[in-house]
Amino acid sequence: MPVSIGAEVAPGKLSSVVTYLETTAPPRIIGEPPAPPGAAIERLETVPVSLYRDLYRRVGEAWLWWEQLQVPDDELAARLRDPAVEVFMFRRSGDVIGYAELDRREPNAVEIVFFGLVPEAIGQGLGRFFFARMQEIAWQSDPHRVWLHTCTEDHPRALGFYKAAGFRPYCRERVIIDDPRSTGLLPAGSAPHVPPVR
16 A cells, blocks of 8 residues: 655645555454443434534544534534434543544445544543444444544554454555644644644
């Protein structure tokens, strides 16, 4: 999987390697992680834009998630109203600790568009349970494949996590993006593991 070479990275830009992964068969989960005490996963039948943006920021700010922050409210609301777009909240003892989004609009495929935990919930084994449940839900429509993507700004263990869950990389690409910290979409102190280009 060759990675195309992008242009030289200018100040205020970031060079990001995006890895696309897929699986073409439901996971054979042996000893699926049990539900943590107090854990609950809820599909949101109605998703207000304000709630969605809050979930997106709380989970993604540490990893420079930015795309949905610049989508106009009416466009985002229309997507969230689509019955083929499913948003889930992960709670523990009533507190929101993660969210995920599935997109079934592509025929015979399901994309796990977003998946993650709030920073304070990472490293406790909660992600394994949550992701196993999302895989199970994704396969309920009997698609030909389930796919997702991750990038170099994501959690350092994200790629290995998805591989361990049965996903295999099928494409990589290098893209040059505006650093969302330099454009004001995200606070300057976000994602200290990703040094800005000055």
